[in-house]
Amino acid sequence: MNNILIIGAGRSSTALINYVLEKAKFYNWFVTVADANHEVALKKINGHPNGRGTWLDATKVNDRRELIQRADVVVSLLPPHLHFEVAQDCIKLKRHLITASYISKQLYALGDEARSKALIFMGEMGLDPGIDHMSGKQKIDEIIAKGGRLKSFRSYTGGLVAPESDDNPWHYKFTWNPRNVVLAGQGTAQYLEEGKLKYIPYNRLFTQYRTVNVPNMGEWEAYPNRDSLLYRELYDLGPIPNLLRGTLRHKGFCDAWNAIIQIGLTDGSFPILDSEEITYHELMESFVSNKATGSSVKEKIANMLGEPSADSPVMQKLEWLGLFRKKKLRIKSATPALILEQLLLEKWKLKDTEQDMVIMQHEFEYELNRQMRRLTSTLVLKGTDGNNTAMSRLVGLPIGIFVKLVMLGKINSIGVNIPVLKEVYEPVLEELKEYGVIFQEKDEVLKDKV
C-alpha cells in the first residue's frame, strides 16, 4: 500500500495533509489531494514531491471512482451528505475509508459488506467526534480494568477563542462550521441524571446550562449536546446513572444565545420577505411581540425577552452584533438563520493573527475499594494563529495518525467503526502527545467508606 487519497481540501485539512506529507517522505507514500477548487488543492500540497493536487467534482461518479481506484486508503473530508457515495465506491473498489463526520445509519448499514471484504471504514475520527471518543473510552476502560464501577460520565468540549484574542462581549469566535453553531441544539437534547432520563426541548436548552470548572481556566457554561444516551451503547457503559455530553461556552454566552432563539433568529426554514431591502432594525421590529411594551424596538425586545433593562448584559451582546442598526441586510431570499450566520461570520471572525482554543474535559465518578472517586481529565490546546488553529490540528492529526496506522497494516478492526477500540485509541492518543495533545488528570476522593 502506498497511495493515499484525501477528498476535500477545506479548512480542516491543513494539519492532516501536512502530517501525511511529512510521513510520506519516510514511508515512500504518494498523497493525492482532490478538491473542487484546484488551486486550493495545489496550495495545500505546496510542491511536495510526494504529493499531487487535483481537481475533482465529487458528485461526478466516474472522476471520483477513477481517483479512488488508484488509492489504497481514502479520506473523505466532504460535507457529510456526500460520504455515502464515496463509501459505496470504496466497497465496490475495495478501498479503506476514513472520515471525521458522525456515522449515519445509512453508512452503518454498509458494515457487513465492509467486513466481508476486510475493509476498514472508520468514522468520527476527528475532534468531537473523535478525540472525545478516544480519550473518554481510554479512561473508562482503565477504570473498569482496575475494578472501578462507573457512576457518572460527563464529557464537555468547546471550540473557543483563546483569552489572548478574546475581545468581544460574547467571548466567542468561529473556529468551525458557522452554520452548525447557528443551528445547534434544534430538536430535543437527551441525557441521564441520577438514573433518570432527562429531555430538554430547544426552547429551554440554552437556559438549562450547567457550570463546569476547568482547572486553571475558571468556570464555563455547558449545554447538553444532542442525544447523550447513544453513548451508553457506543462506549459499552451498562446501566450508568449519569451520562452527559455537553458543549462549552464562555460565561454569559448561553443566556444571550437563548435571547437569539426566543426572538426567532435561528429558524432556517423560511425566507424573510424582501430580505434584500430591509434593515437589521426592521428585521428585529418584525419579531417584536404584539404584547411587548417600550418606546423603541430595542426596549420592546428587552421587554419581550424579560430582560431587566435595554442595557442588560444580554441586550449589550445583541446591540454589539449590530442587530438594531438601520443598515440594510443586503441578502436575497435569506432565512433568519442565514441572515444571522452572515452577520456572525463578520462579527465572530477569528483574524489571521488571533488564536483559538479547544477545551475538552471528561468528568468520571466511580466507586473503587469502597471509595467514591472523581477523575477529571482536561485538555486545553491553543492555536498558533488564525490559519493554524487548535481546532484544525485536533481534527486533522488523529485522522493522519490513523491513516498511517492503516497504511502500516497495524489496524485489524474491519467493518464500520468509531475509535473506541483499544488498538485504535492507544497508539493515536500516544502519538498525539508529541503534538501537545496532553490531558491533565486529577483523581480525588469524593467520599470514603461507601
Added chain:
Amino acid sequence: MNNILIIGAGRSSTALINYVLEKAKFYNWFVTVADANHEVALKKINGHPNGRGTWLDATKVNDRRELIQRADVVVSLLPPHLHFEVAQDCIKLKRHLITASYISKQLYALGDEARSKALIFMGEMGLDPGIDHMSGKQKIDEIIAKGGRLKSFRSYTGGLVAPESDDNPWHYKFTWNPRNVVLAGQGTAQYLEEGKLKYIPYNRLFTQYRTVNVPNMGEWEAYPNRDSLLYRELYDLGPIPNLLRGTLRHKGFCDAWNAIIQIGLTDGSFPILDSEEITYHELMESFVSNKATGSSVKEKIANMLGEPSADSPVMQKLEWLGLFRKKKLRIKSATPALILEQLLLEKWKLKDTEQDMVIMQHEFEYELNRQMRRLTSTLVLKGTDGNNTAMSRLVGLPIGIFVKLVMLGKINSIGVNIPVLKEVYEPVLEELKEYGVIFQEKDEVLKDKV
C-alpha cells in the same frame, strides 16, 4: 358526463357522498366510492341505486387508473401526499379533479398541462381552506366593486366544541385531524400589521394570541396561522397594510397549550426511550428543568413554566389531561407528539351524542366615501351529533356543490385553481345557504371624514 368517482370514504366524506347521491337520482349520475376499507365504502353508499362502493388501494397504479378511466369527475379525499399521483392520472386520462387539501407546489406545476387539456383541477375546496377563500374573496370583491379601499383583512376559523357539549377545562374536543392539532404552528408564523411584516416563532406563538369578539358568542383567542402573506397574491389584495389568518380557540386554551410546548411535548422527531414501560408522571419528570424548584414533579413543572402555583388554571388543565398520573403510557417507541396525540384522542373525544361547532369570522376594514368602515362577517354552525359534525358538513358540501357545477358544465375555469373565482364562489355560497351556511354581517363606521 354522468360518472363521479370519490376516492377515500373517511371522516370528511359523509356530507359529500350524501349530497352527491341525492343529486344523482335527479340528474341520473352514477357515483363510485372507493376506499381501502370496502365495508366503509359500502356503508357510505348505503344501498343507493345510483351508487357503488368498491375496494381500492390507492397506491396500486393500475386499479386506480381503471377507476379514474371510468369517471368524468374525480374527487380525492386521500391524504395530501397521495393527491399528486391521482392528479397525474387525471392529466393522462383527461379527467377533472377536486380536492379539499392545500395545493402543493408540485400540483401547481401541473397547471399548464391541465389547462392545455381543458381540465378543471380545483383544490382547497373544503372548509379551511375552502369556505374561507370563497366567503372572504366574495366580500373583498364586493368592497372593491363599490369603490372601497381595503386597509385590513383578518380571517379567523376554529373547529370547536359547541357550548352544549363543552364539559372539559380545555373547552376543546377533536373534530378534525388530531395530529395536525398537536403539531400546529411549528415553524414561524407570518402576517402583516400596520404595513409591517410580523414574524412569530413557534416558541412564542401561543403567547401572542389576540382576542376576537364573535357576535353573540363572546370572546375567543386567535393565534396566527402559518403564512398569512401568501394571501396577498392569492386574493389579489395589493399593498394591504393588515393581513392575518388565525385559528380560534376558547379563552384559556393558548396559555395552556403554550405550557405543553414549553415542556417539550409536541416534538415528533425522536422516540422516548422505553416509552412502553414509563408512566406519564415519569415522562413529565424527564422534562423537568434542572433549575426548577418544588417538592413534587407537578410543583417543579409549575415553577419551570413560571406559573403562580401548582393549582393555576394552566396547571389544572395539565392535571386534567392526566399528565401527572402514575399510569403507564404503554406505547412502543413513541415520540412526545405521538404520546400526546394518543392521550388527547381519549380526553378530547367528541362523543356520538355531542355537538361540534365551527366559527369563521372575517374582519375587513376599508375606506369608502371618506369613511373608515369595518365589516364583520361571521359564520357559526353547530353539528347535529358526533357523526354528523358541522366540520364534515362544511368540508363536504362545498365539494359536492362544486362537483354538481362541473357535471352540469357550469364551470369554465380550467387549470389548477382555488375557489377565489367569482364563477365558483357565487353559486357555491348561494347553495350553501340552503344548508344553513349563512354569514351574519355587521357593517359599521369606525371613523368619519378620513
